Amino acid sequence: MAEMKKKPIPPMHGKRGMPMPKGSIKKGTLPRLLKLLMKYYKWQMILVLVCIFLNAVGSAMSSVFVKTLTDSIIKPGIENGLNAVMGELIGLIVTMACVYLVVILSSFLWNRAMATVTQGMLYHLRMDMFSRMQTLPIQYFDTHAHGEIMSTYTNDTDATRQLIGQSLPTILSSSLSIIVATVVMLWYSVWLALVVFVCTFAMTLVIKVIGGNSAKYMVAQQTSLAEEEGFVEEMIKGQKVVKVFTHEEQAKADFDKYNEKLLRDSERAHVYGNILGPILGNIGNFTYVILSIIGGIFLMTGAANVGLCSIVEGIGPLSIGAIIAFLGMSRNFTMMISQMSQQISMIAMGLAGASRVFTLMDQEPEVDEGYVTLVNAKKDENGELVETTERTGLWAWKHFHKAEGTTTYTQLKGDIVMDMVDFCYVPEKQVLTDVTLFAKPGQKIAFVGATGAGKTTITNLINRFYDIADGKIRYDGININKIKKADLRRSLGIVLQDTNLFTGTVMENIRYGRLDATDEECIEAAKLANADDFINRLPDGYDTLLTNNGANLSQGQRQLLSIARAAVADAPAMILDEATSSIDTHTEALVNDGMDKLMHGRTVFVIAHRLSTVRNSDAIMVLDHGRIIERGTHEQLLAQKGVYYQLYTGAFELE
């Protein structure tokens, strides 16, 4: 993997904290999101829409009640007494109760439905991302910073949640309320409504300037935060080095620089964010005052009012009740505008997050055109291979020939041939050239060479983490391109230099190699890897819970576990990529003992830094710049007095 580390890694983004509006919003993100919502939650979405609509209409109607109360009950009531209007009053109160009931019920229903929709949608997004991610080629993981992938699951999903659960409903209900309020305002008076529109224009200008600045510095703040996070992470990871070099003061000084920049940006972002509310609110207040004055003028002069109501009632002077109702509506209107403005940055962040979620979901999965599968087999009375369901220890490649319509079984032996293989990760740089090698069943083949010589690359090709550019690789005589990837990989046990353990017990981690392995088989494998000893010394033995990639174990112990894991998988062929690099020579010798047992009868590919590890191989390949420059047994190579000899005697540098 060292080869890949040299490739430029895309810049890391913050893994935690608030969602970051990095990158742009892809076109069509919103429609796609809405489409998905409709796909999974059609009825809930319709329910939400209806409820939000009812809610907006109901809320708007509430303000009409006061006008009705004033005009048609209180006025006549004062003249004729309470009893005369009691019936109407009760009627109105009952109507109010009904409308309010609808408002409350609809609010209750859509809040509940949105809980289901939001969380359900997130579940679907996560599952779609994760299951797609499982199918992606290794190349994807090699070319994307893991922090960045993580951030899609955390920050971006979070931003999407805000978008679906909060911003969308708010925008929907605010815009509905705005539409209703606009209609009602126009109903009462077009002139006054025009005044409101002019003021709204002023509000949008404010939103554009202040909101824009707020968003701008929000982004700056996130960038600064990510930068500081990067610095802190690096320093804390190297904290022991900092201590050893008494570098604390310098670290503090550097930190202060990052911290000051973050302070500057976050202060600006917050200032703009904080003042937007009061400014918009008070523009609303000014609007109210202006409207009152103009309303007063209408009232004084008795000037002709034009409103949609004029269609019914005819053009006439503005009534007092109408002014009161209109003013209530205008307040509602400006409040909604300011509510919407608060969603702008959230929507931008949410859409940017959803874009990245979709980008991950749209990655091209690994192509697998293989059709040869791996099956358990046994020999029937004629000595022919036949397929069986139980585990026999005998494996066969099930090869279906389309042309003849027949199926043949080839015994899995572990005969691996590479024929004139060329390969490159990026077109400009050839990594392997004309690599040819034969591994007979049961042989141990070792690769030796400097960092970047292409050792790991070869193993990457055998299990098809990457596909070759030219040449052929055959497994028991079958071109590996014809073998289903899953089956190919199942036939290869692999132990890597960077061990990865999963959260779970030691036993579960070993069982990862073969899910149906019994406890006894797992313990047997651990013994083989010489791990049994230290496992028994752990607080809970095999039931000890490992977290954080086995943080409480030493690197050597982790490698022993990963060897045990591969041992339990019991694959017919194995790849050991620097599998014992962190194990001291003393323990390694013990492990090798077990490994020899494990490797008995299996084809094994070994990459090792220590020449002592590869000494007993059936063939050793010395790689240099992607070519095999020497090959042979240890003795043959020593006799050749070539590069291997120099390496072995220490006359040549391996780096």
Add this chain to the structure above:
Amino acid sequence: MIKTLLKSVRQYKIPSLITPIFMAIEAFCECLIPFFMAEMINEDVLSRSDAMQTILLYGGILLGLAICSLTSGVLAGRFAAKASCGFASNLRHDLFYRVQKFSFGNVDKFSTSSLVTRLTTDVTNVQQSYQMCLRIAIRVPLQFIFAIIMSFIKNPSLAWIFVAIVPVMFVAIFGIMRYVMPFFRRIFKKYDALNNSVQENVGGIRVVKSFVRESYETEKFDKAASEVRDDFTKAEKIMALSNPFMTLMINVAAMLISYLGTTIIINNGFSNGGVLPEGAFAAADLSALITYGIQILSCCMMFSMVFVMITMSLESARRITEVLNEESDIVSPENGVQEVKDGSIRFENVNFKYSKKAQKYALSDIDLDIKSGETVGILGGTGSSKTTLIQLIPRLYDTTEGTVYVGGVNVKDYDLDTLRKEVSVVLQKNVLFSGTIKENLRWGDENATDEDIERVCKLAQADEFIRSFPDGYDTHIEQGGTNVSGGQKQRLCIARALLRKPKVLILDDSTSAVDTKTDALIRQAFKEEIPDTTKIIIAQRVTSVEHADKIILLDGGKILACGNHDELMATCPTYREIYEEQTRKSSQEGGNVSWRK
């Protein structure tokens, strides 16, 4: 806990105090505004002939109030931003500075990612709560009180409706919160587990694919994701009650007021002969009263929201104070010794365990005497405490029992910086930082000249490969040193330690990735160029320490044997076995390594 946090407010005390004041002014204006609005637009006023004057008068007052509210609102916003961002900045500063004080023991206690989270997410949470407190915690109660008073002024008999509803509201909301909070706590844990499973999957994707565990992993993830979804949905569904409930309360209040208010107005007006008496409760007052009602109830709502936010950020606050209160267990003594005389080292009856609770000692009965300028090799299997032993010398840990002397002085008596400057360790798990090679090397000595740097690089056999890079000494090193090979990294780390010109140089398995020949060249250079420096070398290869003045063989935290190569060959069977095992030429027996004790 809160007290510890508030210590970090420091220079932002003034903005922190000013914010609530402006907030209060704003709240005051905002309460008055609807009051005057009602006074201005009022049936009574509008039906009078001098209505325009009244409108202009009240309009003027309203404009004044709006301007006042705007100014104080903007100022409060500014100061709140200054106070909260400044506070957060101070918190980050204090955290980072505290971490710099940590000893190795403290560092071991916290994982990197947890420290980073504390410095970022946790601080952000606390910052938000702090701003919330400054802006809302003062404003909401004020608004609440104003609104209550105003509604009593409007109509005392109707205002009682609110007083009756508020407790119901509070009980309901707090009931919901109390019920939901444990849910959320559980969700956060599950959420962490979910993210953790993604992280493991991404990190171990090669393992996943090799063992063809994609569907197994997806199932595992499905289970975790479903759990998060189910719990979250449940919690949010309960939360979904709070909004409609508030609306219900407001509406009940509105209906009661509409009904009762109307009867009052009508009765008043009717008994007065069809005209409302001057200054009596009028129709416009009704809507004002309803507005106050909404305000009172939304105050309750806001209050409970602030409460929830603060409760949630308490966990973050706890995590921050945990770091702030973490006392470094190794502190430099006052008036510590400022000079290390020579590179002699002595261990006297040293016992050591990593924590008081640990049952097993990592080191026991260590007695050692190393003369200045000696080369000492340390050998031992995995877990034999080689690293532990050498970490006691620059006082990275303190001994549990016994004493370590450097230059004849107890390490606890030295000024820490002095001691660590003279005892330079090349750690096993070493780190390069992002920056050029030169910048990295200057960690050893800030004022080193280019010649100094070149000299130590030659010593560490690094000069040659550095020169082979296109940018030479200015080559940029990626974070973690990922763009140089393991052996190159180790040599750079050695050069960095050499630049300190220490009296004691400790190499903790620092040449494991360097080939034998270069390894030998480095040792040769040490011998010739820095003869007076005490050199302690931990190694896996016997050849690395074969020529040392003293070889210490550790086993299970105890010194198994100590002496030079010849002595050990003669007296120590284990050493002899290791030596023979490692140097045996393959030609003798087909190279199969089979080695038993």
